[in-house]
Amino acid sequence: MRRAVSTLLLLPVLILVAACGGAATNSGAVPPETIVQQTAVTGTDLVGSVGPGFEIMLAQDGKAVAELPAGTYTLAVTDEAATHDFALQAPDGTITQITDVAFTGTKSTTVALTPGVWTYLCQPHSTQMHGSFTVS
Numbered sequence: 001m002r003r004a005v006s007t008l009l010l011l012p013v014l015i016l017v018a019a020c021g022g023a024a025t026n027s028g029a030v031p032p033e034t035i036v037q038q039t040a041v042t043g044t045d046l047v048g049s050v051g052p053g054f055e056i057m058l059a060q061d062g063k064a065v066a067e068l069p070a071g072t073y074t075l076a077v078t079d080e081a082a083t084h085d086f087a088l089q090a091p092d093g094t095i096t097q098i099t100d101v102a103f104t105g106t107k108s109t110t111v112a113l114t115p116g117v118w119t120y121l122c123q124p125h126s127t128q129m130h131g132s133f134t135v136s
C-alpha cells in the first residue's frame, strides 16, 4: 500500500519534469520513460538468503514473503554456500538465476514481479529448498 501511494504522489512531479525537459532542445536529456522506470525502484525491498545449510528464504522487513503487490523490487540475495544457488521462477515457469552454485556473497538485482505464484528455489536441491509467494 505504501508503495502505491508514493508512486502516485511522484507521478505529477515526473510529468512536470518531463514537460520542462521537453521544452529544452537538450540531446543529453534522459528520456522521460527512463526516469519513470528508475523511480519505480524504492530501495532494497526484498532480501533473499540461501545456505549455509539447506535453507532458503525470501523476506521483506524481516518477515518471510507470502504475498506482494505487483511491481518492481530490488532483491539482495546473500548466498552463504558454494553448494547452493538462488533462483526465482515466474508464474509462466521462466527461471531467473540470481546467484550461481559456486558464488558466495551478496548480489543485488531488480525484479519485476507480475501477478501469479512465484517460487524461489535452489536449483540443485529444488525438492527440499524452495518457497512460494503470491503476487497480485
Ligand SMILES: [Cu+2]
Residues within 6 Å of the ligand: 083, 084, 085, 122, 123, 124, 125, 129
Ligand atoms: Cu541447494
